[in-house]
Amino acid sequence: GxxxxxxxxxxxxxxxxxxxxxxxxxxNPSEEHKAKQRQLIESLTNSVSKEWPNAQLHLYGSCANSFGNSHSDVDVCLQIDTAAEENIAELLLALAETLRKDDFDNVEAITSARVPIVKIADPGSGLSCDICVNNLFAVAxxxxxxxxxxxxxxxxxxxxxxxxxxxxxxxxxxxxxxxxxxxxxxxxxxxxxxxxxxxxxxxxxxxxxxxxxxxxxxxxxxxxxxxxxxxxxxxxxxxxxxxxxxxxxxxxxxxxxxxxxxxxxxxxxxxxxxxxxxxxxxxxxxxxxxxxxxxxxxxxxxxxxxxxxxxxxxxxxxxxxxxxxxxxxxxxxxxxxxxx
Ligand code: ATP
Ligand code: MG
Known part of the structure; x- marks a missing residue:
């Protein structure tokens, strides 16, 4: 036309x-939403650091780039030193197992995606969270x-x-x-x-x-x-x-x-x-x-x-x-x- x-x-x-x-x-996200996000991040940090004491947890995506709204999820990247032979898929499966043991809800490892992740959906807070491993491009x-x-x-x-x-x-x-x-x-x-x-x-x-x-x-x-x-x-x-x-x-x-x-x-x-x-x-x-x-x-x-x-x-x-x-x-x- x-x-x-x-x-x-x-x-x-x-x-x-x-x-x-x-x-x-x-x-703009409410204070309540931000508090829920902080709480989720804190319990994640605790859970991960027990199993991987040297891991670093970075926030990325809209919870850290200032473009997040009240519906935005929490995107987390774990920086872990992995042995060369250990692949990301195995690591994510182990992470999913750890999080399930620590009572996180609806934990699912999605290992076939372009960026493989573990997904958590917390019905209590209404928050969902994607965790990827060693994806430092997203951090940058x-x-x-x-x-x-x-x-x-x-x-x-x-x-x-x-x-x-x-x-x-x-x-x-x-x-x-x-x-x-x-x-x-x-x-x-x-x-x-x-x-x-x-x-x-x-x-x-x-x-x-x-x-x-x-x-x-x-x-x-x-x-x-x-x-x-x-x-x-x-x-x-x-x-x-x-x-x-x-x-x-x-x-x-x-x-x-x-x-x-x-x-x-x-x-x-x-x-x-x-x-x-x-x-x-x-x-x-x-x-x-x-x-x-x-x-x-x-x-x-x-x-x-x-x-x-x-x-x-x-x-x-x-x-x-x-x-x-x-x-x-x-x-x-x-x-x-x-x-x-
Ligand atoms: P929303 O508020 O909708 O959750 P968001 O900013 O978190 O928005 P997403 O599209 O969920 O945006 O992506 C989260 C982060 O993942 C982005 O900020 C970026 O760092 C990274 N990302 C997403 N898609 C891509 C992509 N196709 N290539 C590279 N990095 C990406
Ligand atoms: Mg997001």
Whole structure:
């Protein structure tokens, strides 16, 4: 169909900023939720350290990257020195056994996933928790996201609202071929890096002050973000303007055929230079989001022919609502009904 190019932003868009800001406030996790998380982490630490006294427990994902809401799970990474012959699957099975003995509920080892984990679902607190072993890339990218979030609050506002939208519209489900929360946060960072004037810098393009070497790959960037508080002072765009522009970018301006978004470069790069132009195995590269540290990893790999259509239709729907609707905050977050 015909796409609406270069629509003028509606003149009254800023009227929706207060509503969006109060939505953002309401999505922040409650003190009660945070206390439950701390409690779960404490009992996990006790249980693990009995069996593996030298293990280190790192939090990653949204309980540590500041993008978590009241529904977010707890993601934990155990750093354990393993003998070379002991594989991760065996370790996870032993961990599951230990946790069952210590009365954790619904303990399940999932050893066949790309990142093998032990899952716990605690019906008492309503929390679920994923535990992986020695996945230090996740620890590094969690810190990167957290550091970006400290530079300008508009990143947290935009990402919370986009994640909320994606959950309600049914496009935040990797097992169904749509995108992870992590992918949406990277899309928000990349978008703010490309505003004129810029709202976020590209931390990986600056002099590194933080380095973590993971499996021979150097994860390095400038992490003294308190020095960057004035970085974004020139750009005065409000959250309503940014949300409008975010959805318009993904609906009408992103070049799906040729471009990869790259937080690492602070810009888009070409599929050609990454060799992401043809399908290899199950990687179709229909929407390309480069992982900042595991650069051969496309977070859009889960998207297929059918779900790319669903995603693009959802971006267009959101853009159109923000442009024309009298009360966009209602229509935008209307839950998608799978039955109809
Ligand atoms: P939510 O609030 O929905 O739980 P989250 O930030 O925890 O959001 P997840 O998608 O659950 O996001 O991912 C948790 C963490 O796992 C991410 O922050 C990231 O560190 C890591 N991660 C998730 N998916 C990938 C992936 N495809 N590649 C690399 N790391 C990933
Ligand atoms: Mg999570």
């Amino acid at each position: 015909t796409r609406r190019w270069r629509v003028e932003r509606r003149h009254d868009i800023d009227a929706f900023t207060p509503g969006l800001l109060s939505l953002y406030e309401s999505l 990218n969690t810190k990167l996201l957290k550091d970006y979030a400290q530079i300008d609050e508009r990143l947290l506002q935009l990402a919370f609202i986009v994640k909320h939208w994606a959950k309600l519209r049914g496009v935040n489900e990797t097992y169904r071929g749509t995108l992870s929360s992590y992918a949406y946060v990277l899309m928000c960072i990349s978008f703010l890096q490309q505003r004129e004037p810029k709202i976020l810098p590209c931390l990986q393009a600056m002099e590194p002050t933080y380095t973590l070497v993971v499996d021979g790959t150097e994860c390095a960037y400038f992490d003294q973000v308190d020095q960057l508080k004035d970085f974004c002072a020139e750009n005065k765009e409000s959250i309503a303007e940014l949300l409008w522009a975010f959805f318009h970018y993904w609906a009408f301006h992103h070049d799906y055929r040729n471009d990869v978004i790259s937080v690492r470069m602070g810009n888009t790069i070409s599929k050609q230079e990454k060799n992401w132009t043809t399908r290899v195995g199950n990687d179709r590269h229909l929407i390309c989001i480069e992982d900042p540290f595991e650069t051969s990893h496309d977070l859009g790999r889960v998207v297929d022919r059918q779900t790319i259509r669903v995603l693009r239709e959802e971006f267009e729907r959101a853009a159109t609502i923000l442009q024309y609707d009298d009360d966009p905050c209602v229509a935008l977050f209307e839950p998608y009904d799978y039955e109809s």
